[in-house]
Amino acid sequence: MGLEQQQAPLELIERVAISDEALGKTLAELGERANLAEVVVLSTCLRTEIYAVVERFHEGVEELRGYLEELAGSSPGDMDELVTVRFDDDVVTHVFEVASGLRSSLLGETEVLGQVRRALERAVEERVCGPVLGTLFKRAIQVGRLVRSSTGIARGTTSLAHAAVELADGRLEGSWSGRRVLVVGAGTMARGVVEALGGLDGVPELVVANRTRARAEALARRLDGRAVGLAELAGELDQADVAFVATGAPAPVLGPSLLAATSASHPRGEVGGLSPRQGGASQKVVVDLGVPRSVEPSLGRGDGVELLDMDALVAFTEAAQAARHQELGRAQAIVGREVERYHADTRARGAAPLVSALRSRVDDARRMEIERQRRKASLAGLGDEHWEQIDAITRTVLSKVLHEPSVVLKETAGTPRGERLSEALRALFGL
Numbered sequence: 001m002g003l004e005q006q007q008a009p010l011e012l013i014e015r016v017a018i019s020d021e022a023l024g025k026t027l028a029e030l031g032e033r034a035n036l037a038e039v040v041v042l043s044t045c046l047r048t049e050i051y052a053v054v055e056r057f058h059e060g061v062e063e064l065r066g067y068l069e070e071l072a073g074s075s076p077g078d079m080d081e082l083v084t085v086r087f088d089d090d091v092v093t094h095v096f097e098v099a100s101g102l103r104s105s106l107l108g109e110t111e112v113l114g115q116v117r118r119a120l121e122r123a124v125e126e127r128v129c130g131p132v133l134g135t136l137f138k139r140a141i142q143v144g145r146l147v148r149s150s151t152g153i154a155r156g157t158t159s160l161a162h163a164a165v166e167l168a169d170g171r172l173e174g175s176w177s178g179r180r181v182l183v184v185g186a187g188t189m190a191r192g193v194v195e196a197l198g199g200l201d202g203v204p205e206l207v208v209a210n211r212t213r214a215r216a217e218a219l220a221r222r223l224d225g226r227a228v229g230l231a232e233l234a235g236e237l238d239q240a241d242v243a244f245v246a247t248g249a250p251a252p253v254l255g256p257s258l259l260a261a262t263s264a265s266h267p268r269g270e271v272g273g274l275s276p277r278q279g280g281a282s283q284k285v286v287v288d289l290g291v292p293r294s295v296e297p298s299l300g301r302g303d304g305v306e307l308l309d310m311d312a313l314v315a316f317t318e319a320a321q322a323a324r325h326q327e328l329g330r331a332q333a334i335v336g337r338e339v340e341r342y343h344a345d346t347r348a349r350g351a352a353p354l355v356s357a358l359r360s361r362v363d364d365a366r367r368m369e370i371e372r373q374r375r376k377a378s379l380a381g382l383g384d385e386h387w388e389q390i391d392a393i394t395r396t397v398l399s400k401v402l403h404e405p406s407v408v409l410k411e412t413a414g415t416p417r418g419e420r421l422s423e424a425l426r427a428l429f430g431l
């Protein structure tokens with residue numbers, strides 16, 4: 001269950017976005033719900049999705065819907081038309097498409113594959129991911145790699161970070177040499193921006209601002225730039241021609257008040273003020289890559305600042321993907337084949353080996369107990385024919401006891417319920 005940019009407005013996706021710092025707490029809270037057997041949370045720039053294995057379907061849907069409403073601060077029912085619910089086979093197809101970049105605003109983008117992998121890793125770390133979602137997400141990562149290596153869907157600009165630099169480039173004229181670029185943040189998106197800056201015609205002067213100074217320094221070194229703390233952000237913003245803001249902060253880190261403070265100390269037209277930009281660009285360009293927003297929207301209303309947010313970035317990427325869409329059919333065909341393979345592999349694993357192991361474990365215990373009883377002095381008078389009868393009776397009893405569990409395991413093989421039952425059996429009997 002979740003919200004994607006195709007159905008929900010950015011303002012709502014912002015409210016349900018889960019930062020990396022908050023993800024552990026979110027997974028722990030969901031993992032404590034009695035009806036949720038397994039959980040993986042995928043929260044990216046333009047989607048927040050909760051994948052869950054539930055004990056009871058309708059109760060699980062209501063629990064997850066309620067959790068998303070809590071995150072959004074919405075009243076019950078307000079988000080019903082915007083929340084997407086998928087189950088069983090549709091979940092497999094969807095997560096394969098997500099990992100392949102087919103559900104991204106920038107078709108084929110590469111960042112989402114790492115985000116899917118990280119979502120799995122965090123769920124495993126928090127011990128809320130079991131055999132069903134673990135197997136599913138591992139296969140999704142493999143499919144994502146296969147689609148990108150087998151088609152041209154990832155040709156050209158393949159990340160939102162690279163697209164953000166292209167978008168800013170369209171607002172400037174001439175080389176980037178001599179321009180000062182401020183990157184706020186040092187996470188995955190910020191690293192993508194710095195990588196894209198390194199491929200420009202003319203490497204700009206780079207400043208990286210981050211809460212953790214060491215991470216900023218490591219990122220700035222890639223382009224021989226400087227690192228500063230967030231306390232120095234106001235002065236660096238004043239000096240910058242272009243700023244890319246890519247933090248995971250829950251609230252904006254840039255706003256008009258910050259800019260006003262620097263403008264007061266550096267009047268317009270002076271060195272370090274909001275003077276006309278090199279090459280004729282008359283405005284400072286600020287690109288907000290944060291979800292939730294890292295820049296207050298009011299910053300772009302005057303003061304010589306052009307603010308480009310995620311909505312502007314999505315519109316830009318949609319207009320630049322005609323060639324890549326020609327590969328969409330091939331990519332979808334690969335996903336379709338891999339979905340069938342996934343189901344075939346799941347069925348092939350089946351329950352037969354587990355049923356055999358269970359029966360073998362129980363029969364070993366039965367035979368050991370008979371041998372132990374034969375050594376007792378009180379039973380020394382029983383002849384071999386009696387022990388043969390005891391052996392036959394105990395075999396029959398255990399066979400009847402195990403019949404119903406064996407049938408249920410075989411009938412549910414290849415389904416989420418079957419996986420849960422199989423895992424429970426392994427844990428209970430040490431199989």
